[in-house]
Amino acid sequence: MSVALRDYAEAAGPEVIDALERLARPLRGRRVVHVNSTRVGGGVAEILARLVPLMNDLGMDARWEVIEGTQEFYGVTKTFHNALQGVPTAPTERGLAVYDEVNRESARVLGPSLKDAEFVFIHDPQPAALLRHLPGRRGHWVWRCHIDVSRPYRPVWKFLRPIVAPYEASVYSMAAFAQPLPHPQYIIAPSIDPLSDKNRPLEASEVAAVAARHLLDPARPVVVQVSRFDRFKDPLGVLQAYRIARRHLPVQLVLVGGTATDDPEGDAVLAAVREAAGDDPDVHVLLLPPDAHREINALQRRATLVMQKSLKEGFGLTVTEALWKGKPVIGGRAGGIVLQIVDHHTGFLVDTPEGAAFRIRYLLNRPNAVAVMSEKGRAFVRDNFLLTRHLREYLTLMLALDAGGAEQVEVT
């Protein structure tokens, strides 16, 4: 679906679009290249698929390049990904050589596009070594790290640090995710796209049809958790919370997750959840394909409350999505969830299944409080976490880099 900048005016406000156009004026005609390692699948590709056309709408010459890796290369970068998040694992010497070789070859292929670009955003570790293979580059090169590298497995960080240190700047989703480097580290929170299938408004009839297909009773409250079947998302804790709350309320539970072929633990966790759910007709464990965005959207909209009871979390965009749909969220005190959930305002932070159960009871007995939270949550996302804010921060960063990092920049 092709979406233009002006289409965002209804969700974000026309004044926000006007400001983007003004802010982008000095950047018109400038070449901006984003590089990552996949055109489909994953949050980075989802964001770039929208961000790059919007930059072009604003008059920039924005491009999105993808490096071509081998199966072995992706195995190595998956190891990097896990190690950067603290898992004690490291590629072999051969793996490191493959990583470097793919970057060298990609630099040869993409060189003409990258060397003359005025702004280059390299997303995540996969293409990070492009920089060292393009000595004649002239633009501002920024490493955009989407993962939490605050506590990396040191041997892997020791390998990657000299690769990312020569960048002019790096960007993280949260200050807590950053790693000390000899260049400025910018903080740009991620965003959701209000016009994507996952977040766009749906007709009530579509929401009802999806709920009916999954045998949800339309007359009773529903608690939904959307997340991969991963121990860190604590689906068993959610089930325990439901069981405690269920003693007091006729609540239904939906645990919905996508298939994750790169996660060998996923099947085991799913099996454990199914076993724990037993034959309770009010527990719905749903495994949906990765492109079931509209269905997820409908289930979130059908929810009375949303849970994200993670024990460890990145930014927690499922919380953002739920708040945007006007749902109070009961969330674990982890990662970016604590930035989004403010007790009594947008939901509740909890530390235990018992705490989650209490908050389910608390909220389901207070429809007026739910209504107030619903409005606050949606306004919070509108003001802070829509794609338009993300774009504005990219533009601001580019202008700041152009100005040599000055604290105050006057754009004329």
Added chain:
Amino acid sequence: MTPSARPAPEPFRFRDCSLTIVSLGRSARNLRELRAELAAVPAGSIAHHFYDALLRPSFDDREYRNDFAAWTRRMLRDAPLAERLSVVDPLDCADLEDLRDRVIEIVEERLAEDPRHADVPEGMEFRFLRSQQVFFDTGARASTIRELRETLPKTTTGSVFYHFVNARFRSPERRDDYSTWLLGFGDEGKEIAERLRRIDFQLWSLSETRSRIAAVLAGADAGAVL
């Protein structure tokens, strides 16, 4: 001609402000570390945590008027300290160093009162940030008070930040830009400026502040006293 339709000698030029946030790579797990870092970070970081944070993506938890108060309440769970920090008004301070000294004094006082100071859980540390600000002209202009009132709701929160918050720290009189311009309208403008001065931006989100400014200007247009 009603007073509010009288043109000003110079039109009001609506400007906007956008922030980009930089991590200093410094953090505090407890009150002692907060005290040490407060003394060490650049003054711009203190400013960021007091008022630039209004423009940062975050929940408008205006119960605590700055990041230090919010963190001590929500993460450190020290209510007395949060209360004391929340009443520190940067507009009462001569400059950012004076503001820094006041915050440090309050933290030291608390450390002396209660030497127990536990670490917050991992991931809940106070992380010091600073901002880079980009200012730009929106192209919008107002020649009369009525035009100011009509245009203001169509401006961004960044514009309200620039003219109503940032301006106080640019102006030796601690005056917002709208008021400075309104003073060109004589007694009528002076009266509106006085009412704008009573809007406490530290208590509200920027969009709420914008609504309050608009209400004052609407009162001015109708000749009512708010």
